[in-house]
Amino acid sequence: MTKLTLHNLKLAEGSKTKKRRVGRGNASGKGNYSGRGMKGQRSRSGGKSKLALRGLKSYLLRIPKNKGFKSKRPSKESVNLKELENLFETGDVITPKDLHKLGLIRTTINGVKILGVGKLSKKFEVQANAFSKTANDAIIKAGGKAIIITKKEKEEKKDNKK
Template sequence: MQLHDLYPAKGSKKARKRIGRGNGSGHGTTAGRGTKGQLSRSGGGKGAGFEGGQTQLAMRLPKLPGFKDHNRVAYVPVNVSRLDALFNDGDTVDPESLVTKGVIKKDFIPVKVLGDGDLTKKLTVKVDAVSQSAQSKIEAAGGKVEAVC
């Protein structure tokens, strides 16, 4: 058997109904839509979401409350336990070093160090924000937190 020998089973393919192609086709004049009325017209019928004259669901639901603060800064959280696992004693933790370690994808993303876990290494942390618990753990381990310009 070759590729050109393949054909569909008899009766499995059916020609589509060609509507509005003259009376000789059997589907001319009104094109199977009936004579008059809304559904016989071009563009006739109810729109999507029409509920028989009842108030539509989209209009019955309340509008969302509140607002979105477009000035909100979304920090990427990094815990001190992760810093303890990734960095050596005496290292500097800054956005560039976090990118090289694979913690964040770009060095311009704002980073906040959080205080979950334990820190045993002396690190110098230069990130956008540090929580109070993280700062106390970094300083307790002998490291320091420097503000980023």
């Protein structure tokens, strides 16, 4: 087998076919009506209708589908106590923005819920949208505060900025 170089490159057999010349007699296989059928608008020259009218369905089929559904009540981002224990110092005030900066949550839009997985020995003031019962008990037992932030407080803060 010879080495492939620019001067000996060839197209694969059958990859490029010549355009069929229609209307050149019946022996060619495309005589008489030249593949257009009999009467009607599409048999005439310039008789094809616009792509927007005929090809719309195939275009719509090519668009990716939005499968499933989007919840009207999206779930809150969750953070465990063991993560707070590892990343924060005693006496820190922990807000959703702090959790977002450290990469514990992706967004603060849907709210944050603190879950009670892990042991807590440090004293924190944790601000979140929701707490599990075990997390709330563990924070209070360690001497900290569990403060629930509501959406109204968020809206008031936005109004104050304006």
